[in-house]
Amino acid sequence: xxxxxxxxxxxxxxxxxxxxxxxxxxxxxxxxxxxxxxxxxxxxxxxxxxxxxxxxxxxxxxxxxxxxxxxxxxxxxxxxxxxxxxxxxxxxxxxxxxxxxxxxxxxxxxxxxxxxxxxxxxxxxxxxxxxxxxxxxxxxxxxxxxxxxxxxxxxxxxxxxxxxxxxxxxxxxxxxxxxxxxxxxxxxxxxxxxxxxxxxxxxxxxxxxxxxxxxxxxxxxxxxxxxxxxxxxxxxxxxxxxxxxxxxxxxxxxxxxxxxxxxxxxxxxxxxxxxxxxxxxxxxxxxxxxxxxxxxxxxxxxxxxxxxxxxxxxxxxxxxxxxxxxxxxxxxxxxxxxxxxxxxxxxxxxxxxxxxxxxxxxxxxxxxxxxxxxxxxxxxxxxxxxxxxxxxxxxxxxxxx
Amino acid sequence: xxxxxxxxxxxxxxxxxxxxxxxxxxxxxxxxxxxxxxxxxxxxxxxxxxxxxxxxxxxxxxxxxxxxxxxxxxxxxxxxxxxxxxxxxxxxxxxxxxxxxxxxxxxxxxxxxxxxxxxxxxxxxxxxxxxxxxxxxxxxxxxxxxxxxxxxxxxxxxxxxxxxxxxxxxxxxxxxxxxxxxxxxxxxxxxxxxxxxxxxxxxxxxxxxxxxxxxxxxxxxxxxxxxxxxxxxxxxxxxxxxxxxxxxxxxxxxxxxxxxxxxxxxxxxxxxxxxxxxxxxxxxxxxxxxxxxxxxxxxxxxxxxxxx
Numbered sequence: 001x002x003x004x005x006x007x008x009x010x011x012x013x014x015x016x017x018x019x020x021x022x023x024x025x026x027x028x029x030x031x032x033x034x035x036x037x038x039x040x041x042x043x044x045x046x047x048x049x050x051x052x053x054x055x056x057x058x059x060x061x062x063x064x065x066x067x068x069x070x071x072x073x074x075x076x077x078x079x080x081x082x083x084x085x086x087x088x089x090x091x092x093x094x095x096x097x098x099x100x101x102x103x104x105x106x107x108x109x110x111x112x113x114x115x116x117x118x119x120x121x122x123x124x125x126x127x128x129x130x131x132x133x134x135x136x137x138x139x140x141x142x143x144x145x146x147x148x149x150x151x152x153x154x155x156x157x158x159x160x161x162x163x164x165x166x167x168x169x170x171x172x173x174x175x176x177x178x179x180x181x182x183x184x185x186x187x188x189x190x191x192x193x194x195x196x197x198x199x200x201x202x203x204x205x206x207x208x209x210x211x212x213x214x215x216x217x218x219x220x221x222x223x224x225x226x227x228x229x230x231x232x233x234x235x236x237x238x239x240x241x242x243x244x245x246x247x248x249x250x251x252x253x254x255x256x257x258x259x260x261x262x263x264x265x266x267x268x269x270x271x272x273x274x275x276x277x278x279x280x281x282x283x284x285x286x287x288x289x290x291x292x293x294x295x296x297x298x299x300x301x302x303x304x305x306x307x308x309x310x311x312x313x314x315x316x317x318x319x320x321x322x323x324x325x326x327x328x329x330x331x332x333x334x335x336x337x338x339x340x341x342x343x344x345x346x347x348x349x350x351x352x353x354x355x356x357x358x359x360x361x362x363x364x365x366x367x368x369x370x371x372x373x374x375x376x377x378x379x380x381x382x383x384x385x386x387x388x389x390x391x392x393x394x395x396x397x398x399x400x401x
Numbered sequence: 402x403x404x405x406x407x408x409x410x411x412x413x414x415x416x417x418x419x420x421x422x423x424x425x426x427x428x429x430x431x432x433x434x435x436x437x438x439x440x441x442x443x444x445x446x447x448x449x450x451x452x453x454x455x456x457x458x459x460x461x462x463x464x465x466x467x468x469x470x471x472x473x474x475x476x477x478x479x480x481x482x483x484x485x486x487x488x489x490x491x492x493x494x495x496x497x498x499x500x501x502x503x504x505x506x507x508x509x510x511x512x513x514x515x516x517x518x519x520x521x522x523x524x525x526x527x528x529x530x531x532x533x534x535x536x537x538x539x540x541x542x543x544x545x546x547x548x549x550x551x552x553x554x555x556x557x558x559x560x561x562x563x564x565x566x567x568x569x570x571x572x573x574x575x576x577x578x579x580x581x582x583x584x585x586x587x588x589x590x591x592x593x594x595x596x597x598x599x600x601x602x603x604x605x606x607x608x609x610x611x612x613x614x615x616x617x618x619x620x621x622x623x624x625x626x627x628x629x630x631x632x633x634x635x636x637x638x639x640x641x642x643x644x645x646x647x648x649x650x651x652x653x654x655x656x657x658x659x660x661x662x663x664x665x666x667x668x669x670x671x672x673x674x675x676x677x678x679x680x681x682x683x684x685x686x687x688x689x690x691x692x693x694x695x696x697x698x699x700x701x702x703x704x705x706x707x708x709x
C-alpha cells in the first residue's frame with residue numbers, strides 16, 4: 001500500500017518551511033512512492049506552492065498564526081512567549097482541524113516541525129494518536145526575559161515542567177524527537193529552578209540531526225557564477241536586507257533604509273536590495289535613490305549566498321544560511337523574543353557568525369558604519385554540516401519501513 | 402487575536418449575542434455565572450462553527466451584556482428568558498443547548514418552557530443542587546452577606562470580602578476551578594473576564610434566585626430530549642456527584658473526566674469537544690414531520706408572565 005505522511009510545519013516565519021521541504025525531498029528518495037500532504041498556512045504555503053508540494057485542502061480552515069503574532073508585536077519587539085501563550089485558542093482550533101483530517105484520512109506518519117498544537121494536545125490526549133509521530137524542533141525550553149521578573153520565570157518554568165511531565169508520562173507519543181542542530185547548540189540554562197539542565201534533558205530525549213539547511217553550500221562554491229546568474233556584477237557590493245516571512249520586521253527595514261544614503265557614501269559601489277517579504281507591502285516603505293525594494297524573492301537563499309553583506313533579524317534559518325555560505329551579516333534580534341535573543345544568539349556565537357546589533361541603540365548612522373565595516377569582509381565561521389536533511393529523513397523513513 | 406470572529410452579532414433584552422457559521426444544527430452555548438462571559442467557550446466556538454451553527458451570549462452582568470445591582474434581574478428565570486430571546490433574535494428555531502456550570506439551570510428552564518426547540522441538552526460541570534456541596538463552601542453559603550471575621554478559604558465567598566478584595570476573590574475562586582496543574586493561562590483568562598464585571602454586580606447575581614432540588618427533579622421528569630453530562634472527577638467547585646445525579650435524573654449519559662476540574666471545556670478541550678460533537682451528531686436529526694403543537698405542554702407560569 002502507498003505510504004502516506006502528513007507534514008505540519010510551523011507558520012511562524014518561513015524557516016521551518018524551507019528545511020521541511022528539504023527533509024521531504026530526502027524522505028521521498030528513501031521511501032519511493034511516498035505521498036506527502038501538508039497541513040499548512042500562509043506564509044508556509046507560498047514556499048510549498050513554489051516547490052510544487054501538495055497542500056491539504058483542509059488547510060484553509062486553519063486559524064492564522066502569523067496574523068496573531070503580528071498583532072502582538074510592537075516596534076521591533078515581540079514577546080514571543082506571551083504571544084504564543086495568548087495564541088491558545090488558535091492552537092486548539094488548529095489541532096481540531098488536524099484531528100478532523102486524520103479522522104477522515106489514513107496517514108502512516110505525522111511529522112510536526114514545531115507544530116506546538118499537535119505535540120501538546122497529543123500528549124494531553126494520547127488516545128488520539130493513530131499513526132507514527134515525529135516531532136522536530138531547533139530549540140528546547142521556554143526562557144524568561146530578564147525584564148519579565150520572577151513571574152515570567154515562574155511561567156516559563158511551569159510550561160517547561162508540563163513538557164517534562166508529558167514526555168515522562170507518555171513516552172509512546174513521540175516515536176521520534178529530532179533536534180535540528182547539535183548538542184553544542186543548546187543554551188547552558190536549566191528548564192527551571194527545580195528542573196533539569198536543558199542540554200542534559202534534550203540529549204536524553206532527542207536525536208540530533210545537525211543543522212538542516214534547505215540547500216548544499218557546495219552548489220554555491222563558484223560564487224562568481226552564481227552572482228552572474230542572479231545579475232550581480234563583480235564590481236558591486238551587494239547588501240540584502242530581509243526580515244523573513246512575518247510582517248514584524250517593518251521597523252528594521254525602515255531603519256536600514258534610513259541608513260542607506262550614508263552607507264552609500266561610505267561604500268560607493270553599494271547595491272542595497274530590501275526584501276519586504278510576503279506580509280509587508282513594499283509600497284508602504286520609503287524610497288531612496290538607488291535603493292531596490294522587492295516584495296518577495298523566491299529562493300532567497302541563493303541571493304543570500306551571493307551577497308557581500310546581509311542585514312537580518314535574529315531568526316535561525318536566515319542566519320544559519322548566511323553562516324553556511326560564509327557571508328558576513330548584521331543581525332538584530334527582536335526585543336523580548338527569547339528564541340532570537342537567547343537560543344539563536346547562542347548558536348551563532350558557537351559558529352562565530354554574524355555581528356549582533358541592538359535595534360534601540362543602533363541609529364541609522366551606526367548601521368551605515370557597521371555596513372561599511374563588515375561588507376565584503378572575509379569570515380572565519382565554523383563549518384555548517386550539510387547532511388542534516390538526509391539524517392532527519394533517515395530517522396523518519398525508519399517509521400515507514 | 403480570536404481564532405474566529407463572529408459572522409453576526411446582536412443585542413436583545415440588553416444581552417449581547419454572537420453567531421458563527423451556518424451549518425446544522427445550531428449549538429447554543431449557554432453561559433455560566435456572570436463571573437465570566439461567552440469567551441469561556443473560546444476553545445469550542447471555532448471547532449463547532451466549522452461543523453454546525455454556533456450561537457453564544459454574554460450573561461447579563463458581564464461581557465457586553467447589561468448589568469445592574471438588582472438581584473431580581475439575575476434570577477435563573479430571567480436568564481432562561483434571555484436564552485430564548487437570543488434564540489429568537491438569532492433566528493434559531495431549534496438548538497442543542499450546551500451549558501457550563503450554573504448555565505445548567507437556565508438551560509433546564511428553557512428546555513422545560515419550549516421543549517420543541519431543544520434538540521438535546523449537554524451539561525458541562527452542571528451547578529445543580531442534587532448532591533451535597535463542597536463542605537467547606539456550604540459552611541459559608543448561608544452567611545454570604547454577614548461580616549465573617551475571617552477570609553480564609555471559602556470564607557472569601559462573601560459580599561464584604563468581594564467589596565474589599567474583588568480580584569483576590571477571583572483568583573481564589575478560579576484557583577479552585579482549575580485544580581489541574583499548569584493552568585496559568587486559564588487562570589489569567591478567567592480572572593480577566595471576572596474583572597470585566599465588578600463586586601456589586603456579582604453580589605447581586607449571588608443573591609439571585611436559582612432552582613432548588615425539587616424544581617430540578619421536576620423538570621428532569623418532564624424532559625424527553627437526549628441528555629449528556631460531562632463532569633470533571635476533581636471538580637472542587639461543584640462536586641461530580643451532582644453531575645452524575647443530573648444524568649441519572651434526566652435519563653442521560655454521563656462522562657466523567659479523570660483529573661479534570663470545574664472548567665474542562667477550557668482545560669481538557671479536546672476530550673470535551675469530541676464528546677460534544679458525537680452527542681450533537683447523534684441528536685441532530687431532521688425536524689419531525691408532524692407539528693408538535695398538540696403535544697406541547699402548557700407554558701410554565703414564569704415564562705408567560707412578563708416576556709417582553
